[in-house]
Amino acid sequence: MNPYKDFKEVVKTELEGLIQDGTLPADLDLSRVAVEPPRDAAHGDLATNAALVLAKPAGVKPRDLADTLAKRLRGHADVSDVEVAGPGFINLRLHDRYWHGCLASILRAGASYGDSDLGRGRAVNVEYVSANPTGPLTVGHARGAVVGDAMAAIMAKAGFSVTREYYINDAGTQVDTLARSAYLRYREALGEEIGEIPSGYYPGEYLKDVGQALAARDGPKWLAQPEAEWLPEARRFAIDSLMDLVREDLAALGIEHDVFTSERALVEAGGVDAVLKTLEARGLVYTGTLEPPKGKAPEDWEPRPQTLFRATDFGDDVDRPLRKSDGSWTYFSSDMANHLDKYRRGASTLIDVWGADHGGYVKRMKAAVEALTEGQGRLEVMICQLVKLTRQGVPVKMSKRAGVFVTLREVIDEVGKDVVRFIMLTRKNDAPLDFDLTKVMEQSRDNPVFYVQYAHARVRSVMRHAQEAFPAIAQDPETLANSHLHFLTDSDELALIRLLAQWPRLVESAAETFEPHRVAFYLYDVAAAFHGLWTKGKDNTRLRFLIEGNPELTAARLALIRGTAQVVASGLDVFGVQPVEEMR
């Protein structure tokens, strides 16, 4: 049940009536007509801008049209009051029983409440994390991981068929460096004194395990070999080991991808050739020489003819090279293959979650997707800004290169996966995020994780008390939905129901705008409304949830708080966060 959607239909029906009787012209475009919750509760339950949007094309004054439309809306069974306000808004107030009906349907819908058919089953591919397999995941990776996972869950709830994908960058020079670093540790494992790790190698301790494992499996067979012999095997072994590590880290965050695509395998299978073929067929590949970048030319810049993709035809700033100077494919080329592959597997909407340092890459990839899919595919890139990790306000140093970094695992061990996940979603992904290890464990309103979880726990606590005090009241959703909900008459009770009624709308807007953080703010609002009600009962005993000697009223209030907990749980589920039964 989605009141805003339902009443949009009601408004449209009335507008069509006005078209039929000739009051409004026949060719009127109703697409901009909206029915929304007004910002100010004094403006009623729902508001529509219909008269404002249609007045001009219809050639009438907004207020006049509003009056005409208002008259018709007054006749609707669920509408208790209609007023025309401001420049021509129509504010609707609905009978309490309508909102009681909403609560009942929320309870009956259970976990599926908030599900939408917005996506109509269309396929969406969400690619996230895709970290190079050269070390354990860091807190920075975690943001992309959580944002991508939540976005995927939101798309799924909004009715899309979602694939969660991880693209393994296992083909570039970085994994060769990894292989050499692992080989060094392999020699070390076999008793060799390797001394200080030379620069240009990954120094991390975690590679010791890899070296030892390789030594345990293969013994000294690689020691006397030249690099060309051992490197491919060391590389394969190291990548496999580190991907296992990455998968473990992701599992600790509760994240599981559906598909892992290997860049190397994709290239070997001719993925880039397919890209080239597609682009050449459209005349989008040529040989040319690029201008050096203005302002900050690289020292080793030399004008040189290159194989280029006409990215400028699709809004990019310059055409992009497809081959490196040694003739091998650029990262961009293989990533194009990756995107073409995802598209050919059926996803016309592609969502990529990237770190801020890849911001300059967005235009070319969008251009590539447009070119490769002849405009049929759409790429949305969610850029995640830096996470500033602090402890009591003091920055915690992170440096992957130096090997002395804060791993995701350490942070999870300290504060728990649910806290990490929730906090990562409390900001727009393209804004920097402050993550204070001390603050996120505080039990105060200042800490959104706690505040939202506490709302859920508080409901469960009251339900437990109710079981003791009112053993006759069954607490299942169906029974509560059938209780005397008309006893819910307090303005704050009704306001809470209206807020709960916005959940489907919120899911859709988060999906349409690719903004998972909206869910976090919504949950905070729901928690605040609930806590407010709880406190109101402290001052006014008649507003408590459990009313001695009045099981009917108590059941109705239990329905309200159970519905609240259900929506909170639904939102947390989208975030991959477990709602708690009690605070400890």
Next chain:
RNA sequence: GCGCCCGUAGCUCAGUUGGAUAGAGCACGAGCCUUCUAAGCUUGGGGUCGCAGGUUCGAAUCCUGCCGGGCGCACCA
């Protein structure tokens, strides 16, 4: 130099895709604990929405130009 993102209360940030008198938390002022969990609640002050134009019934939101901050800028990934 160019591109992308950002600029909203003292601080940290929302702002329903262009709507009505711009909101919340923290901090500050004033109140509130015999209670279903005070791990909180109520209430007050606090704003040229970076600046200047433009678009229109209507702009924090869209366009242009500035100012300030972040990221990026052949052949890395």
